[in-house]
Amino acid sequence: MADDKANTLISVNGIIISIVLSTLFPKLDNNAFLIWPALNLVAFSIITIIICIISTIPRTTHGFISKEDISHKRGNLTFFGNFHKMSLEDFEWGIGELMKDREYLYNSMSRDLYFLGKVLTKKYTFLRWAYIIFVVGLISSIFFFVLGINDIL
Structure with a gap:
């Protein structure tokens, strides 16, 4: 808008x-x-x-989150700017990890909404x-x- x-x-x-x-x-x-x-x-x-x-x-941001970042729940895969340079395989793996942990999922969504509001x-x-x-x-x-x-x- x-x-x-x-x-x-x-x-x-x-x-x-x-x-x-x-x-x-x-x-x-x-x-x-x-x-x-x-x-x-x-x-x-x-x-x-x-x-x-x-x-x-x-x-946008750098466009890549490492598997290590995802394993340590540091990356936010809900914002496209964080994953646009990742391979499909790594992205799908990361989404799988995100979906396994409800708290990580909701924190990622909350951060995405927060930074969207800032922008x-x-x-x-x-x-x-x-x-x-x-x-x-x-x-x-x-x-x-x-x-x-x-x-x-």
Whole structure:
């Protein structure tokens, strides 16, 4: 869901940048009062896009848990980032070991949920900032536009 929200913000701001560049910038020669609203809107849109991209950068780990780690119940096979470089045979063996020990299974699942929450907290923090910056950019662009119109009236 967080990635979908980031994608929506990226798309909306991409469209805003396209519209501003294609419609407002060609008119700046005759309408100098549009310079600050246009630059402001483009700048805030770019900042919003950058923050959204940062929020969607995948975070993975080394991708391998040894048999020794599994035997000593140190590895967490419930998170893909911990096993993506393991062979199928070792992974199946590890899952078998995980399933034999109810406490190890539940601890692994609990750790997976905990760290998933940590990752989502970071994503939503970045998204919250992206939305705030987006709204501030819109409001300040409208403010600059109104100031520019008042100057010519």
